[in-house]
Amino acid sequence: MPEIKVNIDHRIGQSEAIRRLQEYAVRASNNYGKQVSDIKLEWRNEKSLFSFKAAGMAKVSGQVIVRNNAVEIVINLPLLFFGFKNMVIEKVKQEGQNLLR
Numbered sequence: 001m002p003e004i005k006v007n008i009d010h011r012i013g014q015s016e017a018i019r020r021l022q023e024y025a026v027r028a029s030n031n032y033g034k035q036v037s038d039i040k041l042e043w044r045n046e047k048s049l050f051s052f053k054a055a056g057m058a059k060v061s062g063q064v065i066v067r068n069n070a071v072e073i074v075i076n077l078p079l080l081f082f083g084f085k086n087m088v089i090e091k092v093k094q095e096g097q098n099l100l101r
Helices: 014-031 079-098
Strands: 003-009 035-042 047-054 056-064 070-076
Touching: 003 079, 014 035, 014 047, 014 056, 014 079, 056 079, 070 079
Parallel strands: none
Antiparallel strands: 003 070, 035 047, 047 056, 056 070
C-alpha cells in the first residue's frame, strides 16, 4: 500500500496535542460513521496506531506520532483510493491544523 505522510506543526505541547487528538477520534467516529467502519485506535504513549474500513470496502491504516511541536501522520492508503491522495492530504492537514491551534 502506498504511504502518505503529513506533518502538522503546533505550539500546544505534546500532552495537550494528544488530549485533543484522542477527543477528535471519538468525535470523528460519530461524524464519519457512514463513510468509515471497523474503527480501531490504540494509543501507546505518544504514538497511536489506527485502522478503519473506508466506504465499506478497503482497509486504511497508519499511525500518528505526537511530538512537542509537531504531529506526524502516516497513512497506508489502499490503491483503490490512491487517486484521492491529494484530497486526503489536504483534508488531514486542514482538520489537523484546526484541531491543534
